[in-house]
Amino acid sequence: MSSEDYQYGGPSGPTVRIKGKVVLDAASCGAAAVTILTVTIPGAKVGDVVLLTPPAAGLSVAVAAMPGYVSAADTCKVPFVNPTAAPLDPASATYDYVLLRSPNGN
Numbered sequence: 061m062s063s064e065d066y067q068y069g070g071p072s073g074p075t076v077r078i079k080g081k082v083v084l085d086a087a088s089c090g091a092a093a094v095t096i097l098t099v100t101i102p103g104a105k106v107g108d109v110v111l112l113t114p115p116a117a118g119l120s121v122a123v124a125a126m127p128g129y130v131s132a133a134d135t136c137k138v139p140f141v142n143p144t145a146a147p148l149d150p151a152s153a154t155y156d157y158v159l160l161r162s163p164n165g166n
Contacts, residue, residue: 078103078159085152089142097138104130113156120151
């Protein structure tokens with residue numbers, strides 16, 4: 061994990077506070093359903109937005125990580141969406157993440 065501060069979108073845009081990598085092992089996701097995965101990211105604060113980028117090699121199945129939120133200090137909730145007509149169980153993978161925080165610090 062690395063920590064960085066820089067403005068995105070001008071002086072009133074969100075500040076990127078933390079970016080790094082995290083290993084995720086999403087549970088089986090039901091057909092045409094959303095599964096919420098709990099992820100620990102040190103430094104995450106309530107009010108931050110969590111963005112995940114899938115591994116460069118791609119995903120093992122057709123699921124997508126949606127923008128998440130911080131539910132408690134260092135604890136993030138990230139929805140995984142399965143748009144198919146069958147349940148899917150994505151393999152464990154390393155994702156890049158970015159936490160966005162408003163300039164007023166939430």
